[in-house]
Amino acid sequence: xxxxxxxxxxxxxxxxxxxxxxxxxxxxxxxxxxxxxxxxxxxxxxxxxxxxxxxxxxxxxxxxxxxxxxxxxxxxxxxxxxxxxxxxxxxxxxxxxxxxxxxxxxxx
Numbered sequence: 001x002x003x004x005x006x007x008x009x010x011x012x013x014x015x016x017x018x019x020x021x022x023x024x025x026x027x028x029x030x031x032x033x034x035x036x037x038x039x040x041x042x043x044x045x046x047x048x049x050x051x052x053x054x055x056x057x058x059x060x061x062x063x064x065x066x067x068x069x070x071x072x073x074x075x076x077x078x079x080x081x082x083x084x085x086x087x088x089x090x091x092x093x094x095x096x097x098x099x100x101x102x103x104x105x106x107x108x
Contacts, residue, residue, distance in 0.1 A: 012038040
């Protein structure tokens with residue numbers, strides 16, 4: 001069944017939008033989040049099946065995002081190395097201001 005791209009739907013966690021916008025938003029998600037996404041028609045509250053979402057995306061030429069990684073899979077950044085590099089290049093007055101600001105924030 002083909003649907004109207006301007007049909008009002010509700011994408012769980014995102015709110016109401018057109019069907020085409022909801023499909024495009026879902027296709028930008030990582031595969032795991034895409035599988036858990038739920039689109040409901042406003043007119044009758046019916047949930048679109050994931051196969052129908054994939055069919056509409058291919059029909060409207062909306063490709064899934066390639067190689068999307070969830071934030072939980074991103075390796076931790078080495079903040080100590082980043083700060084160390086910034087400190088080496090910073091002028092002394094800037095370091096003093098940053099230190100005093102850190103002390104003030106830590107006391108609150």
